[in-house]
Amino acid sequence: MRTIELNDFLEPDFLQFLKNIITLHKKFYKKVDLRLKLICDNNPEIFRRPPTGRIKGITSILRNMQNEGKSYRSKWSYISTLNDLAGTRLTIATKDQFTKADKLIKTGLNSIGKLKKKRTSGIDNRGYDAVHYLLKDTVNNCTCEIQIRTLTQDLWAVFSHYESYKYVSSSPTKRDLVNFSHLMNVSDKYAHEIKERKIKEAEQWHKEKAKAVEEKGITFSEFEWVWRKSIIDFKLGSEFNVLDLCYTLKQLSLYDIYSLKDVMSLIQKKDYLIIIKQSIRKHKFLNIPFHKVFYILCKCHRHSKSAFEVVPISQEIDNLVYFFKQEEKLQNIH
Numbered sequence: 193m194r195t196i197e198l199n200d201f202l203e204p205d206f207l208q209f210l211k212n213i214i215t216l217h218k219k220f221y222k223k224v225d226l227r228l229k230l231i232c233d234n235n236p237e238i239f240r241r242p243p244t245g246r247i248k249g250i251t252s253i254l255r256n257m258q259n260e261g262k263s264y265r266s267k268w269s270y271i272s273t274l275n276d277l278a279g280t281r282l283t284i285a286t287k288d289q290f291t292k293a294d295k296l297i298k299t300g301l302n303s304i305g306k307l308k309k310k311r312t313s314g315i316d317n318r319g320y321d322a323v324h325y326l327l328k329d330t331v332n333n334c335t336c337e338i339q340i341r342t343l344t345q346d347l348w349a350v351f352s353h354y355e356s357y358k359y360v361s362s363s364p365t366k367r368d369l370v371n372f373s374h375l376m377n378v379s380d381k382y383a384h385e386i387k388e389r390k391i392k393e394a395e396q397w398h399k400e401k402a403k404a405v406e407e408k409g410i411t412f413s414e415f416e417w418v419w420r421k422s423i424i425d426f427k428l429g430s431e432f433n434v435l436d437l438c439y440t441l442k443q444l445s446l447y448d449i450y451s452l453k454d455v456m457s458l459i460q461k462k463d464y465l466i467i468i469k470q471s472i473r474k475h476k477f478l479n480i481p482f483h484k485v486f487y488i489l490c491k492c493h494r495h496s497k498s499a500f501e502v503v504p505i506s507q508e509i510d511n512l513v514y515f516f517k518q519e520e521k522l523q524n525i526h
Contacts, residue, residue: 210250213271218247220334221278223304224327228280228338230511231300234491238289238296240343245280245336253277275326278336283346286384287313290323293340297325299518305329305336318366319352319373321345344376344383464492467506471513477520484516 225243232239257270284293290313301307304327311324322341328334341349352369468488472480488509 207250210253210271213277214247214250216332217278217334217336220305220329220332221245221247221280221336224278224301224336224338225280227300227304227511228282230508230515231296232282234512234515235292235296238284238292239282240285241283243280243282245278248274248277248279275335276337278334279339280336281339281341281346284340284342285387286342286380288384289342290340294323297338297340300515301327302518303514310337315370315373315377319348319370321373321377322349342380344380348373348376458489461489461492464489464505464509467509468513471506471510474510475513475517477513477517480513480516488512 225245228243232242253271253274256274282293282297284290294309298307306328308326308328309323310326311322313321313323315321322339322345325338325340327336327338329336348369352372468485472478491508491512492505
């Protein structure tokens with residue numbers, strides 16, 4: 193089969209039609225990708241890699257039309273049936289995290305489109321296993337397919353891409369690929385056991401670090417005093433309560449904060465506080481929990497040190513405030 197030529201299929205009107213659709217999907221994909229990067233960055237224990245995606249090009253669309261036997265007359269209606277012109281993938285650690293990933297995806301994406309689950313986890317007759325969502329922008333009639341799969345599922349998919357997906361495979365090869373998929377499923381269970389053990393070890397380590405923080409002189413009263421002096425004056429966050437205060441103090445070791453001086457240095461960043469305050473007012477989230485404000489400051493601190501800035505700091509702050517507001521709404525519903 194010779195290489196497909198655009199002139200074999202395209203009239204000028206249809207070419208422009210495809211370009212317009214692809215342009216709309218690129219804009220929508222950019223919004224989706226930015227939101228997913230934020231979700232992954234804020235939940236590294238669940239999403240082990242940044243999202244990876246693509247927009248289908250004109251040649252790819254035409255090749256699909258040819259391979260699926262679409263006639264010249266059906267090309268206009270065929271385009272309207274495509275749901276994967278924009279697509280992206282997320283990778284979680286193990287299968288037990290699908291529920292948490294589902295909640296985070298719904299919370300983070302419900303403001304930019306209508307989300308619907310297309311496929312649940314389960315090995316099909318090819319050996320493929322993943323969860324699929326379809327996010328639709330009802331205003332511009334654009335869609336983006338979102339796949340979530342585990343590290344072991346991703347390994348199988350990458351390995352089998354050309355052996356199964358791109359070309360017709362023999363029966364023995366198909367059988368072996370399915371068996372390989374089941375072997376990956378066993379590996380996932382083993383990885384889950386290792387992960388759970390590491391979580392317990394990490395929790396114990398942070399408990400010891402939190403104790404060291406207190407021994408170095410950061411007491412509840414000192415932390416509350418610094419917070420009130422630096423944050424409450426800005427009228428950010430809700431009032432202190434003992435449970436939130438305990439929670440925040442125990443998390444300090446996660447941010448490499450081991451002294452009162454470290455705390456004061458972090459939460460006296462006035463430029464960040466001004467941006468946070470503007471975002472809180474914008475989203476009408478004046479009762480944002482104070483430990484969430486503290487978390488945002490920590491993210492700002494890390495952002496300023498990173499050589500790989502994905503988005504401007506003001507945009508990341510705005511995304512975080514919005515995300516926390518949606519998270520609170522979801523918790524109130526349940």
